[in-house]
Amino acid sequence: MMQNDIASARRALYDDMLDLHLTPLWESLHSLVPKHPSPGYDAALWRFEDIAPLLARAGTLISAEEAVRRVLVLENPALPGSSSITHSLYAGLQLILPDEVAPAHRHTQSALRFIVQGKGAYTAVDGERTTMHPGDFILTPSWAWHDHGNPGVDGLAEPVVWLDGLDIPMTRFLSGGFAENGEAASQGVARPEGRSLAAYGFNMAPVRQLHSRASSPIFNYPYVRSREALETLRRQEEVDAWVGVKLRYINPLTGGAPMPTIGACMQLLPAGFAGLPHRSTDGTVYSVVEGSGSATIGGKRFAFAPRDTFVVPSWATLVLEAPQDVVLFSFSDRPVLEALGMLREEFLLK
Structure with missing residues (x-):
C-alpha cells in the first residue's frame, strides 16, 4: 500500500475503534511506560512572607465556623484547579485565631499537621488533646475524629498557623473518600494530654490494649525532641554529603512510616553545607x-527562608545549600512506593 493509503486506512481503523471505546496502545506506549518518571507537575516555592498577609485577611473575612477549616491551598502551578501540590499529595496553610474552634470531623484521608507559627492551639485526636508548638509534627489518621482549638496558653492567645499535608489526591484516585461531621464542635476529652507519647514514645508499649490503627499510636512528635536528636548526631557522626543529618519519623510499633500513605522526615544542614x-x-x-x-x-534554584514551603517533583535532582544552620521538615508518598516496590533513589557525585 502507498503511504497515503496506509495513513487513510489507519485513520479509518482508529475511528472505528472509538465507537467501541478502544484505543491503539502502539500510539501511546512510550508515554504510558516512559524510560524515567515524568511527573507532570513543577518544582515550586511558596514564601511565607507573601502568604501570611493573605491568611490574616482571610481571618478577618471568614469565620472558623463558616470555613470549617480556614486553609489556603498550596496548588502546584502545573496542576491548576486540582487542589494538589503533587499528583498524590495535598498541602495547605491553616490559620486558627484565638478562641476559635475548628469543629470535629473525620475522613478517610490521612492528614498531618506541621506547626509553622504561633502557640497555644491544640489538636484533639480520638479523645486526646495535644498542645501545638512550632516544629511539632502531628498526625490525624484516617477515620480518626479530630478538632482544633486555640484557647491560648498562660493567659495569652495568638494566631497559630500550620502546614496541612493529606493524601487527598491519592484517595480521590482510588475513589475511597468518605467524611463525617461530629455532633459537637469539640469532641469529649477521654485521656489526659501526653498519654500516647508516654505509652509509646519511650521504646516501650503497653502490654495490653495495643493500638489497633495502621498509623502510629503517637500523634504528636515534639520538635524539641527531634531537634535534640539532630543536634546530637551532628556532633557525633559524619554529616551525609547529600542530605546532611536526616531522620525519618516512624511508627514505634512497626518501624515503618507514621501513616500508610505518608512518610515524614526532619533534617539538619550544618552551616556551610x-x-x-x-x-x-x-x-x-x-x-x-x-x-x-x-x-x-x-537545575532551577530556589532561595528559601524560615516557614517557606517548596516541592520537589518525582525524580527531579535536588541540591541543598545552607550558609547557616538549616532545619527542614518534609513529607512524601514514600510509604506507598515502598509498599509497591517502586521506590528508586540515586545519590550522584556531581
Whole structure:
C-alpha cells in the first residue's frame, strides 16, 4: 500500500475503534511506560512572607465556623484547579485565631499537621488533646475524629498557623473518600494530654490494649525532641554529603512510616553545607523550620527562608545549600512506593 493509503486506512481503523471505546496502545506506549518518571507537575516555592498577609485577611473575612477549616491551598502551578501540590499529595496553610474552634470531623484521608507559627492551639485526636508548638509534627489518621482549638496558653492567645499535608489526591484516585461531621464542635476529652507519647514514645508499649490503627499510636512528635536528636548526631557522626543529618519519623510499633500513605522526615544542614545532587521517585514537600538557604531542583534554584514551603517533583535532582544552620521538615508518598516496590533513589557525585 502507498503511504497515503496506509495513513487513510489507519485513520479509518482508529475511528472505528472509538465507537467501541478502544484505543491503539502502539500510539501511546512510550508515554504510558516512559524510560524515567515524568511527573507532570513543577518544582515550586511558596514564601511565607507573601502568604501570611493573605491568611490574616482571610481571618478577618471568614469565620472558623463558616470555613470549617480556614486553609489556603498550596496548588502546584502545573496542576491548576486540582487542589494538589503533587499528583498524590495535598498541602495547605491553616490559620486558627484565638478562641476559635475548628469543629470535629473525620475522613478517610490521612492528614498531618506541621506547626509553622504561633502557640497555644491544640489538636484533639480520638479523645486526646495535644498542645501545638512550632516544629511539632502531628498526625490525624484516617477515620480518626479530630478538632482544633486555640484557647491560648498562660493567659495569652495568638494566631497559630500550620502546614496541612493529606493524601487527598491519592484517595480521590482510588475513589475511597468518605467524611463525617461530629455532633459537637469539640469532641469529649477521654485521656489526659501526653498519654500516647508516654505509652509509646519511650521504646516501650503497653502490654495490653495495643493500638489497633495502621498509623502510629503517637500523634504528636515534639520538635524539641527531634531537634535534640539532630543536634546530637551532628556532633557525633559524619554529616551525609547529600542530605546532611536526616531522620525519618516512624511508627514505634512497626518501624515503618507514621501513616500508610505518608512518610515524614526532619533534617539538619550544618552551616556551610553544600550538598551533592540526589533524586528519588517520591514527590516531596518541604517546610523550612530554621535558617535560610537554597534548593536547586531540576537545575532551577530556589532561595528559601524560615516557614517557606517548596516541592520537589518525582525524580527531579535536588541540591541543598545552607550558609547557616538549616532545619527542614518534609513529607512524601514514600510509604506507598515502598509498599509497591517502586521506590528508586540515586545519590550522584556531581
